[in-house]
Amino acid sequence: MISQIKPVVESLLQPFLDENGFELVDVEYVKEGSNWFLRVYVDKEGGIDIDDCGRISEYLSDRLDEKDPIPTAYFLEVSSPGAERPLKKTQDYHKAVGEHVFVTTYEPFEGLKEFEGLLQSFDEETVEVQVGKKTYRIPFNKVASARLAIVF
Numbered sequence: 001m002i003s004q005i006k007p008v009v010e011s012l013l014q015p016f017l018d019e020n021g022f023e024l025v026d027v028e029y030v031k032e033g034s035n036w037f038l039r040v041y042v043d044k045e046g047g048i049d050i051d052d053c054g055r056i057s058e059y060l061s062d063r064l065d066e067k068d069p070i071p072t073a074y075f076l077e078v079s080s081p082g083a084e085r086p087l088k089k090t091q092d093y094h095k096a097v098g099e100h101v102f103v104t105t106y107e108p109f110e111g112l113k114e115f116e117g118l119l120q121s122f123d124e125e126t127v128e129v130q131v132g133k134k135t136y137r138i139p140f141n142k143v144a145s146a147r148l149a150i151v152f
Helices: 002-020 050-067 090-096
Strands: 023-032 035-043 075-079 100-109 112-122 126-131 134-139 143-148
Touching: 002 023, 002 035, 002 050, 035 050, 050 075, 090 112, 100 126, 100 134, 112 134
Parallel strands: 035 075
Antiparallel strands: 023 035, 100 112, 100 143, 112 126, 126 134
16 A cells, blocks of 8 residues: 555646646655654755745645545655755766765675765666775666765
8 A cells, every 4th residue: 555655646746746847856655653754855956945845735735635545644745855865766866977975785885885975977777986086886776775965
């Protein structure tokens, strides 16, 4: 049931996002303590603001009320993915080339499971990250997670 919620939410929301120039970054349906949360992360060129989140939340809430795909009570949260935006789709990786990233792997690769550095390239088979003076060509199928990283 939980795995079916994400695609339903995406299909309900995508037309509105497309019409208004927003990008769906991710949808999460998670239980924290005794509460369920439906979290929708959205972005657009130049970033989103609280008014954008409100419009998206209102639209999605109305569609969810109509279709009622979630039988239990939940809290709906719509927000920006933040400065350390996760890289979920291949186009996210392509857009992040030249940015500072944090990548984790499922198993050690060249002795490491965490790589933080400059994303030099991405070709849908390999994620190339420069960490210090060394460059790692990590097979994409070994990547557990990746996100933009803030450099201090």
